[in-house]
Amino acid sequence: xxxxxxxxxxxxxxxxxxxxxxxxxxxxxxxxxxxxxxxxxxxxxxxxxxxxxxxxxxxxxxxxxxxxxxxxxxxxxxxxxxxxxxxxxxxxxxxxxxxxxxxxxxxxxxxxxxxxxxxxxxxxxxxxxxxxxxxxxxxxxxxxxxxxxxxxxxxxxxxxxxxxxxxxxxxxxxxxxxxxxxxxxxxxxxxxxxxxxxxxxxxxxxxxxxxxxxxxxxxxxxxxxxxxxxxxxxxxxxxxxxxxxxxxxxxxxxxxxxxxxxxxxxxxxxxxxxxxxxxxxxxxxxxxxxxxxxxxxxxxxxxxxxxxxxxxxxxxxxxxxxxxxxxxxxxxxx
Amino acid sequence: xxxxxxxxxxxxxxxxxxxxxxxxxxxxxxxxxxxxxxxxxxxxxxxxxxxxxxxxxxxxxxxxxxxxxxxxxxxxxxxxxxxxxxxxxxxxxxxxxxxxxxxxxxxxxxxxxxxxxxxxxxxxxxxxxxxxxxxxxxxxxxxxxxxxxxxxxxxxxxxxxxxxxxxxxxxxxxxxxxxxxxxxxxxxxxxxxxxxxxxxxxxxxxxxxxxxxxxxxxxxxxxxxxxxxxxxxxxxxxxxxxxxxxxxxxxxxxxxxxxxxxxxxxxxxxxxxxxxxxxxxxxxxxxxxxxxxxxxxxxxxxxxxxxxxxxxxxxxxxxxxxxxxxxxxxxxxxxxxxxxxxxxxxxxxxxxxxxxxxxxxxxxxxxxxxxxxxxxxxxxxxxxxxxxxxxxxxxxxxxxxxxxxxxx
Numbered sequence: 001x002x003x004x005x006x007x008x009x010x011x012x013x014x015x016x017x018x019x020x021x022x023x024x025x026x027x028x029x030x031x032x033x034x035x036x037x038x039x040x041x042x043x044x045x046x047x048x049x050x051x052x053x054x055x056x057x058x059x060x061x062x063x064x065x066x067x068x069x070x071x072x073x074x075x076x077x078x079x080x081x082x083x084x085x086x087x088x089x090x091x092x093x094x095x096x097x098x099x100x101x102x103x104x105x106x107x108x109x110x111x112x113x114x115x116x117x118x119x120x121x122x123x124x125x126x127x128x129x130x131x132x133x134x135x136x137x138x139x140x141x142x143x144x145x146x147x148x149x150x151x152x153x154x155x156x157x158x159x160x161x162x163x164x165x166x167x168x169x170x171x172x173x174x175x176x177x178x179x180x181x182x183x184x185x186x187x188x189x190x191x192x193x194x195x196x197x198x199x200x201x202x203x204x205x206x207x208x209x210x211x212x213x214x215x216x217x218x219x220x221x222x223x224x225x226x227x228x229x230x231x232x233x234x235x236x237x238x239x240x241x242x243x244x245x246x247x248x249x250x251x252x253x254x255x256x257x258x259x260x261x262x263x264x265x266x267x268x269x270x271x272x273x274x275x276x277x278x279x280x281x282x283x284x285x286x287x288x289x290x291x292x293x294x295x296x297x298x299x300x301x302x303x304x305x306x307x308x309x310x311x312x313x314x315x316x317x318x319x320x321x322x323x324x325x326x327x328x329x330x331x332x333x334x
Numbered sequence: 335x336x337x338x339x340x341x342x343x344x345x346x347x348x349x350x351x352x353x354x355x356x357x358x359x360x361x362x363x364x365x366x367x368x369x370x371x372x373x374x375x376x377x378x379x380x381x382x383x384x385x386x387x388x389x390x391x392x393x394x395x396x397x398x399x400x401x402x403x404x405x406x407x408x409x410x411x412x413x414x415x416x417x418x419x420x421x422x423x424x425x426x427x428x429x430x431x432x433x434x435x436x437x438x439x440x441x442x443x444x445x446x447x448x449x450x451x452x453x454x455x456x457x458x459x460x461x462x463x464x465x466x467x468x469x470x471x472x473x474x475x476x477x478x479x480x481x482x483x484x485x486x487x488x489x490x491x492x493x494x495x496x497x498x499x500x501x502x503x504x505x506x507x508x509x510x511x512x513x514x515x516x517x518x519x520x521x522x523x524x525x526x527x528x529x530x531x532x533x534x535x536x537x538x539x540x541x542x543x544x545x546x547x548x549x550x551x552x553x554x555x556x557x558x559x560x561x562x563x564x565x566x567x568x569x570x571x572x573x574x575x576x577x578x579x580x581x582x583x584x585x586x587x588x589x590x591x592x593x594x595x596x597x598x599x600x601x602x603x604x605x606x607x608x609x610x611x612x613x614x615x616x617x618x619x620x621x622x623x624x625x626x627x628x629x630x631x632x633x634x635x636x637x638x639x640x641x642x643x644x645x646x647x648x649x650x651x652x653x654x655x656x657x658x659x660x661x662x663x664x665x666x667x668x669x670x671x672x673x674x675x676x677x678x679x680x681x682x683x684x685x686x687x688x689x690x691x692x693x694x695x696x697x698x699x700x701x702x703x704x705x706x707x708x709x710x711x712x713x714x715x716x717x718x719x720x721x722x723x724x725x726x727x728x729x730x731x732x733x734x735x736x737x738x739x740x741x742x
Contacts, residue, residue: 092414
């Protein structure tokens with residue numbers, strides 16, 4: 001049986017925008033692009049966790065752009081970890097703290113351990129380590145994947161989380177092949193939830209809905225054991241759009257049904273926000289075209305590409321066993 | 335942390351046990367009260383984790399322990415545990431060690447005093463289980479302190495010394511203890527286990543000081559730096575490695591004073607060298623056939639000696655050069671290879687040759703590659719090697735590298 005014999009933090013949800021503390025733990029000093037939603041994720045994540053936290057950041061935009069030597073943007077302790085190591089970094093840090101507190105070598109107190117990774121570090125290279133870490137019930141930690149849908153720090157190369165057809169530097173449309181990237185985006189949160197039945201909390205978030213996202217972080221840190229959050233982050237550089245519309249795109253990802261928002265808490269799935277309204281038939285999904293057309297990375301799309309994309313999203317909502325979460329169907333329902 | 339000066343060594347009774355090299359290191363981990371341990375299976379190092387797991391499940395050892403999903407994670411987990419102040423241990427062998435290579439590069443750069451065991455094993459392919467030194471040697475340029483031991487007692491003592499040296503604030507560099515696969519990892523010998531009180535007096539608590547990653551010390555570790563700062567950071571790591579020799583010497587001296595077992599020169603062991611004409615140089619359990627052969631050849635009137643290198647990093651170049659310049663010729667036996675290297679030598683031969691270059695008196699040096707993949711090095715092999723070294727002493731022209739015990 002799992003034992004978490006060091007204390008858990010008490011992090012009640014923020015009751016409203018005005019109840020969010022003003023104090024920042026991710027401040028000036030970073031060099032992220034204008035309109036970078038991932039930087040906002042860092043800021044909100046740190047604010048939600050508070051000062052008694054240790055943050056581990058795997059290689060990616062949020063490493064390179066945030067922690068230039070001598071100008072760190074982190075007020076709370078922060079450490080780099082390798083590209084595929086967010087899971088191991090969180091686990092090792094939590095193990096160290098637990099050992100020292102249990103053996104009386106360090107003061108017993110709740111210390112939040114958060115490791116973040118991009119989609120390349122998380123959904124590609126670090127998947128095995130994240131998976132392993134989510135099976136260790138004895139350690140209290142959160143892994144947050146900020147998904148800007150490409151290796152955005154290294155020049156926008158496609159990852160396992162890049163949407164179908166997107167123009168990246170490794171998948172440029174050409175004169176013969178219009179679509180070079182024809183893989184469908186990994187269903188990361190659903191996969192981790194289905195694959196790690198002992199994991200107490202997995203959620204998807206979108207910083208266009210900041211309050212909910214912050215409360216997901218607070219729940220993930222206080223529920224006990226390893227937890228995972230997947231954040232979809234519009235990226236002006238990688239998605240090729242005016243930085244002004246980052247938030248709008250984040251909203252469109254949800255309202256078109258491309259990005260479902262949900263929490264899986266102690267084995268119970270709960271859709272939230274607009275996603276819940278869509279599922280309950282109270283809100284009609286907008287056409288995915290409204291979302292794709294705003295982004296230069298889909299500028300080469302022709303009618304059949306839009307149709308293909310729309311069809312896949314329709315399938316996700318109409319055919320999946322649990323729409324947006326579990327992609328397969330039961331034979332008996334055919 | 336600077337070593338504590340203890341006026342009088344504490345009392346405590348030593349116990350004797352029949353254990354393998356791997357078990358000896360497991361016992362050292364228990365004595366060192368290691369806080370975080372990770373395992374991942376690969377032969378032959380994995381035996382150390384088997385012993386540790388049993389110590390934990392029997393309640394004889396108190397630490398956080400996980401089996402990782404690969405060596406990359408195995409080494410990353412303990413690296414991070416060390417940055418929050420935990421004493422850590424892990425290890426690997428052969429291609430497992432190589433699977434962790436990214437982590438092996440960042441660990442010294444982050445000044446993490448990880449102590450690990452390498453159960454030396456041939457690299458794939460073909461997937462041989464036996465000993466070769468190329469695995470551990472692969473990190474020789476990166477800031478790892480590397481030590482080879484040749485018996486279980488030395489494995490235990492060296493592991494305790496490794497913690498003391500690695501965790502010294504002047505050093506903060508990782509240390510890998512190499513144990514020859516099978517010949518040492520799986521061979522039992524009578525080992526004297528020091529009393530816990532004495533180990534406590536020898537080995538202070540790991541104190542990460544102002545480098546501790548903790549909310550009370552909100553530092554940023556390993557930010558991104560380019561050509562504007564990288565050289566200064568590398569230079570600091572190099573300086574730590576340069577200080578390591580002095581700290582190793584201190585640690586051995588204290589170990590002898592407190593625990594009561596000394597090793598003379600920490601960096602290399604000299605065997606029957608006082609009156610020797612020629613010497614053999616090697617690392618690890620090669621020493622056993624070498625010593626047997628030397629005793630046999632001495633009866634035949636050949637004045638042969640052995641210099642067994644313990645610490646490969648830091649490399650005691652000046653001292654070793656001074657020692658070797660006394661002899662008429664030197665034969666370096668490598669249980670490894672360095673393809674395309676100068677004179678197609680092994681790694682140790684290349685290093686010894688480089689160490690001798692600055693010396694005014696440079697004896698002829700011949701390299702030998704043998705015992706790869708765990709092939710046994712036999713007394714006749716050593717006799718053959720010695721014959722070639724004598725030829726070199728006599729000025730007979732010949733190749734600078736010989737493969738011994740290989741089918742042509």
